[in-house]
Amino acid sequence: MCSFNKRALLLALGVLLVLWQGVAQAAGYIDVLDLPAKPSALASRSPLLDLAQAGKRLVAVGQRGHIVYSDDAGKAWQQAAVPVSSDLSAVHFPSAEQGWAVGNDGVVLHSSDAGMTWNKQLDGRQVGELVLKHYSALASAEPANEQWATLAAEGQRLIEEGADKPLLDVWFANDQLGYVIGVFNLILRTTDGGQSWTPFQDRTDNPQGLHLNAIAFTGDALYIAGEQGLLRKWDASLERFIALETPYEGSYFGIVGQPGEVLAYGLRGHVFRSTDGGYSWAQLDSGLQVSISTALLDGSGRYRLFSQAGHMLLSGAGNSPLQLVAQTAQSPVAGAALGSNGELALVGSRGVRTLPIE
Template sequence: MAQPYADPLDAPAEINRLAAQSQLTAITQAGARLVAVGARGVVLLSDDAGQHWKQAKVPVSSDLVAVQFPDASLGWAVGHDGVILHSADGGESWSKQLDGRDLLKLLTAHFQAQAEKGDERASQYLDLVKLNFGNGPEQPFLGVWFENERDGFAVGAFGTLMATHDGGKSWESWIEKIDNPNSFHLNAITGIAGELYIASEQGTVFKLDRNQQRFVPLSTGYAGSFFGVVGDQRFILAHGLRGNAFRSTDGGQTWSRVETGNAAGLVASAISDKGTLLVASQAGAVLRSDDLGRSFSALESVRPYLFAGLSQVDGDRVAIVGMSGVQIAPAQ
């Protein structure tokens, strides 16, 4: 007998003994622990550098897209159906802080109140909210970043941008606080050397202007989409479609194209404390740079499949996730 339909927002993630070989989309570190997330609400934990994995308890079965831990205990994961999840125990258990149903109510009330005060842009944002949620609470969050235990942002499709200043207990719209009139998708958000960057479409990287308290666009000279931004205090690198990568050494004011030697989308990246940069390709390659993103070479030890995320395990190994689960490979 067929099982009755359960909305992913109402159905906890099923425990699957083969979860480490299932579709995974992102991976990060929570202290010494690896935390990976993926389809149908799967969250996996490893305390031995990826040799063994256990599945965490998750209250939803919506696909999860991104995960970040500002410290070893506190973490956030985001994904489809407007889901924002929070863990206070290093990923062992998760609670839902926001979903698409709540997001629709929150944004509608917010922009209605602004429109009633005569804010013409608020009426336009209200129309956008109605359009985006016309088929239900399905709009995904695509990235999340917390600077500390209280201050964080979640970004997503069609310019969705939310902020919290109380660790996610409450969320507020920042859609009107980003110079994004075309409602570009906000594909990832990353903190680098005290600055905050968002990877977006049409060659756009947004940077938080802390004085204005809004995100402003940086023009890279590229016309395609970026999927991520990575770097340290010396440089930043935006990477995206068809192997394209653009590098800046002045906080995004000027950019130069970098030859990556790869023609597939560059979907994920990580940099070690020593400055070793790794970038994952959609087509199954991992590129390494030891000169701050000026040049790249492919890791020969990687088993190729459709990659989606990566994290440096230590100076010698990299954890990569994608359609075939998780892979641990030498980073040399």
């Protein structure tokens, strides 16, 4: 899901967007939150940051609100109708029809037709008010609890800062229950398919307010990965994301796994494996000094990890080492998914490409 420091790429794209907005303002400024994504024949070749399966369909998201989808395993792409021009960072489909995408400006988009059309459920102009209202109510009910007042003040700060609140990842268990996460411990949960959202800052062990980069369910548990070695795991009995100790203090950009096993990967080629629910970790030697940006399980149950430079690493389950897969050509990878034909579909700064699985 979340990729090769997507925030770095989004920052670069943001600079371009500011320049574009400057031109737009001269002709009558329209906020990107109110400006539908512009149709472009080059949308599938523009920078894309994430990719997901929607049944047999592939759906990719990227800069300026571009969302494209393919029904032939990535050979041909069509552009979706999107109501915003904000850069989009992540997409997830819990079912073939229902999907969510998130990005800059606190944007949360929803599709009920497998990614062909999208509607906006939330944006950064509403997030601060939502946080302030939620924690102010708790502060009124429990005035002796200083945590509520602190979080209510955070909501006021979010309002004063405006709409600029990057969301970095999204995960839904089904068409009702889901989470969106982002910078400075921004995390919201919905139990009604995005019609309403509950701030979850108080349910996440993150006193430093570190950025939350990725959220994923591995087959055993729901995990969050972030900066400065942050890994959190959902504890159903405590109803909160609890802290996990890891041997690395750099940023994690993603999590992938299957029952009995989870891999966390991130900055400078670091990859760690846990077989006890995240309570102990062993490092895997990637042989790379560049960041691992995204990963998936292929149809044979093997892990495929990709770097920000386009390297592909392959590993089986258990104690299998990581092996570098030779490629005739490579380019930066931000997101990966399996096509309906079993081939790999990859997205990055150069748009979409496909690779056969050998």
